[in-house]
Amino acid sequence: MWTFLQLTGVLITFECVIGAEARLKRTKALKRSKRDWVLPPSKLWENTDYTKKEFIAKIRSDKSQEATVEYYLSGPGANEPPFNLFVVNHGNGYVRITDVLDREKCQEYSLKGIAKYPNGTLAEDEIPLNIVVLDKNDNAPSIKLQKGTVKEESKKGTLVMRIKGEDADQNGTNNANLTYSIVSQEPPGKDPMFMINKYTGDLYVRTEPDREKQSFYKLVIKATDMGGAPGGLTGTGTVEIKVVDINDKIPTLEKTEYTGSVDENVDDVVVMRIQALDEDEKFTDNWLTVFKIVKGNEDNLFSIETDKETNEGILKLIKVQSLDLGLQIENVAPFVDGTAYPIKILVKNVPEGPTFAPSTKEIPLSEDPSKIPKDGIIAVFPAVDPDTGEIAEDVSYAKSYDPDNWFTIGEETAEIKLNKKPDRESPFLVNGTYIGKLLAISKDMPPKTATGTIAIQVADSNDHCPTLSSTASTLCSDKNTVFITAFDEDAYPNAAPFSFAIVPEGTKGSWDLEVINGTTAALHSQIALWPGVYELQVEVKDAQGLSCPTAEVFIVDVCICEETEECTPRMNLLKSTSVEMSAGAIGLLLMALCLLLLIPLILITCQFGGKDTVFPEQFIDLETEKSEELMSYSTEGRGDDKVGGSSPHFTIML
Known part of the structure; x- marks a missing residue:
């Protein structure tokens, strides 16, 4: 049978592989006078040598009757990998094959025939030339390692798994039609444990498995192509089956x-x-x-x-x-x-030593001396007999841990007595609790000991007055506000929030007070401040209204700030807690002022004194000095605002 395909003046004919005699007869019957018919095969068998044939196909253009036409091939197998598997005679269009085909490498080659004039221009549009590779049964099936599981005591006919073999031959053909069988089983056992469906590869239980007897099986499975027909190729593979345990054994x-x-x-x-x-x-x-x-x-x-x-x-x-x-x-x-x-x-029964029950005894206590027992005994903490729960006998007591020596323990009575006034602000307290430890020691041999803990929980009393955290501050002269902060060693409710008040009698200047929060207040000057030192007396009270016996003095050093928001360092030093001036210091200051006033008088005496002048022997007549000079010291500063006032002006004659 011949099939013809004409595309844009190019005629291609595909030929099935038939006998030489039949091909000759059909060629004569299809011959036309105007053009030659091309008879290429559309299908070629793999593993068949066609390299000795003159051609497997012919391509020809009608334009070759009018001018010279050259033929070319393009596509995989021609000018693309695998290169030159198919070649064409440029002059007559004969297509040849240069190697044996393998369908498992390539099932079909899609080529294109090209007709060109010698100058390179196309004589016709490209036409397709498809070569289909026919399959032969040249590949044996294979089975990769497969693993499955089955529960023990599974009934006969239970599906275990489906075994799937592979065949490189063409799917859907008899060459890849596989059947399955079990070749061997390990361990073999008395009866086969499994059976397989010949056509589907489904593996089933044949005998109920018992994991306690055998927990693992290995099967060798054979796959045969050609539907299992004689002469079909075969391959084997391994299948491993694990028997899964069920809880069928009583402990x-x-x-x-x-x-x-x-x-x-x-x-x-x-x-x-x-x-x-x-x-x-x-x-x-x-x-x-x-x-x-x-x-x-x-x-x-x-x-x-x-x-x-x-x-x-x-x-x-x-x-x-x-x-x-x-x-x-x-x-x-x-x-x-x-x-x-x-x-x-x-x-x-084993004789036991004493024990403290509970192991920790909490002792609430106030730091207010009036609330402490007169005899100082704040608790009794005896050990007990663990068998009877009664107070232990033949036991002595001693301190084991008392970091600040707060208490003593009665050696026979277990009475806890204070050594000193409790102080909640002591550094030995944690969260207001002082921890101590006792030992109870039995008098048998060897002695047995038990350790008990006392937790003295000290309740706060209002035994500290609030004070300023800092009693001095600097202030630029163009500002008018400073801040004060108070603190109290007591705890709530004997500390903050604090109340603040200015004591006018001990305060220089005119100030207002503004409460910022429970611990801080602001002091605002009502008038502009001149450089100098200002004392403010401030009274601070805690939440219970307790204040220190003497109001604290807060020093404000007002200075001129140049180019910054901070005061320029001054000669005077401000203490952070208090500023006091002793009588001796005041006396020295007065003496220095008197000396400064005396110097001009001495200089005048030196200028105008004669023989009758006081201390005439100590001065030299200065009349020989013809030149006199006035040195003017003029210092202007910010002073009190008074009517008719002027800046100080001193003139000293030398």
Whole structure:
């Protein structure tokens, strides 16, 4: 059968591979007088050598009857990889193949035929030339390693997994039509454990698996192509099946009854370890045992937990006398009701030392001396006998920890007596609490000791008056406000918020006071300030109205600020807490002023004095000096605003 395809004057004919004789007959029947027909094959078999053939296809343009036409091929297999697999005779358009085709590398080649004049211009539009590679059964099937699981005790016919083989031959053809069979099973066992559907590869349970007997199987599966027909190619692969455990085994214990003993008055001690036995898979919930005390632990004196590495029950005793326990075990995973086992625990009585109950005694106490007991005893903290709960006998007491030596302890009475007045502001207090420790020492041999803690909680009293945190400040002369801050060593409610007041009698200048917050106030001058030192007397009261006996003096040093917002350093130094001037210092200051006034008088005497002048021997007649000179010192500054006033002007004659 011949098929013809004509595109833009180019005629292409595809030919199925048939016998030489039939091809010759059909060629004659289809021959036309005006043009040659081209008979290329559309399909070529893989693994067949066509390289010896003169051509596998021919392309020809009608334009070749009018002028010279040259033929070319383009596309994969021609001028693209794989290069030159198909070549064309430029003169006659014969297309040849240079190598054997492999369908698994390329199933189809889409080429284009090109007709050009010798000058390079196209004589016709490009035409498609498609070569289809026909498949041969040249690839054996294969099965990659596949893994599956099946629960133990699964019934016959349970689907385990689907096995899928691979074949590189063309899908949908008999060459890739696979069938399956089981070649071998490891371990082999008495009966085959699995069966397989020949056509689908579905693997089913044939015999119920038991994980406790065999937990893993390895199968060798064979795949055959050609639908399993004789002569088909075969391949094998491995399938691994893991049997998944279910909780089908009841846990048991090594013994049917357990007996143990332990000393009394011990905390969190292990009484015994109880080994559980379970045939299910180790370290799974089906194997891990849960222990429960179902009898004799009504007061929760015992606890039991599981060691997850050994599956042992760890029975612990808190504190108890002789008891009979009932122990039940079951798995973490649900199964059936657990089995109860009897456990008898004999607790041995052991003489015990004294103990403090409670271990810490809180002692509230005021730092107000009037509220402290006259005898100084603030508490009694005796140790007790842990067996009877009564006050321990034959016990002596001593201090173990008393960082600031606040108290003493009665050696026989356990009376706690103060050594000193409690101070809530002491650095040895934390959050208002002073911590001390006592020892109770038994008189037997060897002695037993117990430690008790006392927490003296000191309540604050209003025993400190509020003071200024700073009693001096500098102020630029173009400003009028300074701030004061107070603090109090007492705690609430004996401290802030504070109230502030200016005492006029001890204050220089005219000032207003503005409260900023509970600890800070602002002082505003009502008039412009001249450089100098200003004293303000301020009274501060705490929230309870308590103030210091003497109002504090706050010093404001007013100065001229040049180019900055801060005062230029001055000669006078301001103390941060208080400023006082002794009588001696005032005397020295007065003497210095007198001396300054005396100097001009001495100089005048030197100028005009004669022999009758006081101290004539000490001065030299200056009349020989013909020149006199006036040195003028004129200092202007900001002074009191007075009518008719003028700046000071001093003239000294030398």
